Amino acid sequence: xxxxxxNAATTKMSRASIEAMNDAVENCWGNPSSLHSIGQHAAxxxxxxxxxxxxxxxxxxxxxxxxxxxxxxDNQAIISAARIGERKGKKHIVSTxxxxxxxxxxxxxxxxxxxxIDLLDVKNNxxxxxxxxxxxxxxxxxxxxxMYANNEVGSILxxxxxxxxxxxxxxxxxxxxxxxxGHLHINVADECIDMLSLSAHKFHGPKGVGVLYARKGIPxxxxxxxGAQERGKRAGTENLPAIIGMAAALxxxxxxxxxxxxxxxxxxxxxxDGLSKIPHSALNGTRENRLPGNVNFLFEGIEGESLLLLLxxxxxxxxxxxxxxxxxxxxxxxxxxxxxxxxIAHGSLRLSLSEWNTEEEIDYMLEQIPQVVTYLRNMSxxxxxxxxxxxxxxx
Amino acid sequence: MALYSEKVxxxxxxxxxxxxxxxxxxVGEVGNAKCGDIMKIYLKIDNDTVSDVKFETFGCGSAxxxxxxxxxxxxxxxxxxxxxxxNKAVAEALDGLPAYKMHCSVLAEEAIKAAVKDYYDKNGxxxxxxxxxxxxxxxxxxxx
Numbered sequence: 430x431x432x433x434x435x436n437a438a439t440t441k442m443s444r445a446s447i448e449a450m451n452d453a454v455e456n457c458w459g460n461p462s463s464l465h466s467i468g469q470h471a472a473x474x475x476x477x478x479x480x481x482x483x484x485x486x487x488x489x490x491x492x493x494x495x496x497x498x499x500x501x502x503d504n505q506a507i508i509s510a511a512r513i514g515e516r517k518g519k520k521h522i523v524s525t526x527x528x529x530x531x532x533x534x535x536x537x538x539x540x541x542x543x544x545x546i547d548l549l550d551v552k553n554n555x556x557x558x559x560x561x562x563x564x565x566x567x568x569x570x571x572x573x574x575x576m577y578a579n580n581e582v583g584s585i586l587x588x589x590x591x592x593x594x595x596x597x598x599x600x601x602x603x604x605x606x607x608x609x610x611g612h613l614h615i616n617v618a619d620e621c622i623d624m625l626s627l628s629a630h631k632f633h634g635p636k637g638v639g640v641l642y643a644r645k646g647i648p649x650x651x652x653x654x655x656g657a658q659e660r661g662k663r664a665g666t667e668n669l670p671a672i673i674g675m676a677a678a679l680x681x682x683x684x685x686x687x688x689x690x691x692x693x694x695x696x697x698x699x700x701x702d703g704l705s706k707i708p709h710s711a712l713n714g715t716r717e718n719r720l721p722g723n724v725n726f727l728f729e730g731i732e733g734e735s736l737l738l739l740l741x742x743x744x745x746x747x748x749x750x751x752x753x754x755x756x757x758x759x760x761x762x763x764x765x766x767x768x769x770x771x772x773i774a775h776g777s778l779r780l781s782l783s784e785w786n787t788e789e790e791i792d793y794m795l796e797q798i799p800q801v802v803t804y805l806r807n808m809s810x811x812x813x814x815x816x817x818x819x820x821x822x823x824x
Numbered sequence: 825m826a827l828y829s830e831k832v833x834x835x836x837x838x839x840x841x842x843x844x845x846x847x848x849x850x851v852g853e854v855g856n857a858k859c860g861d862i863m864k865i866y867l868k869i870d871n872d873t874v875s876d877v878k879f880e881t882f883g884c885g886s887a888x889x890x891x892x893x894x895x896x897x898x899x900x901x902x903x904x905x906x907x908x909x910x911n912k913a914v915a916e917a918l919d920g921l922p923a924y925k926m927h928c929s930v931l932a933e934e935a936i937k938a939a940v941k942d943y944y945d946k947n948g949x950x951x952x953x954x955x956x957x958x959x960x961x962x963x964x965x966x967x968x
Contacts, residue, residue, distance in 0.1 A: 735885050
C-alpha cells in the first residue's frame with residue numbers, strides 16, 4: 430500500500446485544477462498585457478481568476494496580487510508594512526516564535542536594519558492568545574504578522590480576535606495563511622485582515638504560484654521591478670496557467686471545505702487515538718484548534734529521519750522535525766518553540782492528511798508505525814537506558 | 825530516496841551486528857540525545873583481536889549505516905587495526921555520505937576508539953593517550 434501523508438509539504442493536484450491549467454496552456458497562451466485579441470482573451474481569463482479568488486477570500490479583485498508563492502507573498506507583505514512604518518518612525522514588529530521561515534527570515538533581515546522584533550511565546554498550548562498580541566503592541570508598532578495555522582503542529586491561531594485588536598490600535602495585520610487557505614473558512618473583511626499570503630500547492634493547486642492580498646490603501650513595496658503587471662506592484666508576465674489552476678483549485682476546495690474538513694477530522698482523530706497507544710509518545714500541539722489534516726507525534730528514544738526512511742520503505746510518505754532531515758543539528762524551531770526539549774524533539778513524525786486519504790490507509794499506518802517505532806527503539810541505546818531505569822523518561 | 829547511496833540504504837535496512845554483548849570486554853558510547861545521535865559499541869576481545877562486536881544506535885539513517893559498516897570492518901581484526909579505522913574509510917566503504925552527514929562516520933570511528941580505550945582501562949593496559957581525543961574536543965555537539 431502507498432499512503433501519501435505529507436500534504437502540508439505539498440498536495441497532489443486536483444483533476445479540476447489540472448484540467449483548468451492544461452486548457453490555459455493550450456488555449457490561453459497570450460500575454461495579458463498585449464492589446465490584440467489573443468492577449469485580451471488571456472487578460473479576461475486572468476481577471477476571472479482574480480475575481481474567483483477574491484470571492485473566496487471576501488475581498489475585491491483589486492486587492493489580489495499574484496506572486497510566485499507563499500514565500501514571496503510573505504516577504505512582500507512584511508517588507509511593505511516595514512517601509513510604511515519606517516516613514517512614520519515606527520519600527521517595531523510583533524510576530525510569533527513558530528512562524529514559517531519565510532516570515533522569520535524576513536523579520537531577521539529587518540532586525541539587522543534596526544527594527545525591533547517581538548516573537549510571542551507559543552509554549553502555552555502551542556498557540557498565542559489575543560491578549561499576548563494586545564500587550565505586545567506599542568505606539569511604534571508598525572506590523573503584527575501571525576500565521577493563520579501552523580504548518581508543523583497544526584495549531585489554528587485566533588486570527589479574528591487578533592485582527593480586531595490590530596484594527597482598533599491602527600496596526601497593520603498580516604497573516605501567513607498558507608496552511609489555512611482552502612482548509613479553513615477565511616474572510617479577510619470579517620477578520621480584519623490587512624494582508625494575507627497563500628500558496629496554491631497546499632490545496633491541490635500547482636506549485637510556484639500564490640497570492641498576496643493587500644487591503645486597499647496599503648501601498649506595497651515592489652520587490653520585483655520591470656513592468657506594470659499586478660498594478661505595478663509585481664513585475665513579470667503573469668504565470669497564467671498556474672494562476673488559472675490555482676483559482677480552480679481554491680474554488681473547488683472552498684466549495685467542499687466543510688465536507689472535507691469533517692472527513693479529515695475523523696481520520697485525523699482515529700490516527701491520533703491509535704498512535705497515542707504507543708508508550709512514551711505524545712501529540713505535538715493540542716487536539717483542539719487543530720488543522721483537520723494535521724497529526725504530529727513524538728516518539729521518545731528514536732530519531733525522526735530513520736523513522737521516515739523505514740516508513741517510506743513500507744509505502745508511507747511523511748515528514749519529521751528532526752535535525753537530520755533539515756541538514757542542521759537543531760530540530761525544528763517549531764517543536765522547540767512549543768516547549769519540546771532538544772533531546773526528544775528529534776523523534777517527531779508529522780502525518781498530514783488530505784480528503785483523499787482513506788480509512789484503510791489510516792489502519793495501515795496504525796499497523797506499520799508502531800512496528801517501525803519498536804524496531805528502532807530496540808536498536809537505540811537511549812531507549813535501553815530509559816527502559817532499564819538508568820535514565821528517566823521525558824514523556 | 826536518492827539522499828543516500830544504495831550501500832548506505834542496504835546497511836540501514838539490514839544492519840549488521842546490531843545488538844548488545846553482555847559482559848563485553850569494552851564498551852564505548854559517543855554523541856548525545858541533544859544533537860540527535862548516540863552510538864554505542866560493544867567489543868569482545870580475544871588475543872588482542874576483536875572476536876565479536878555489536879552496536880546500538882539512536883540516530884538517522886546514515887548513523888545506523890555507519891555503525892553497521894564500521895562494526896563489519898573491525899570484526900575479526902586485531903585491535904591495532906580497529907584503532908586505525910578512520911571515519912573516511914567508513915564513509916568510503918558506504919560509497920560516500922552527504923557532506924552534512926559525515927559526522928555520522930566520525931561518531932562510528934570515535935565509538936570504536938572509546939570502546940577500545942574502555943577495554944584498555946579495565947585491564948590496566950598502557951596506551952598512547954594521544955590516540956584517543958576526548959569528546960570535548962569535537963565541535964559537533966556544540967548547540968547553545
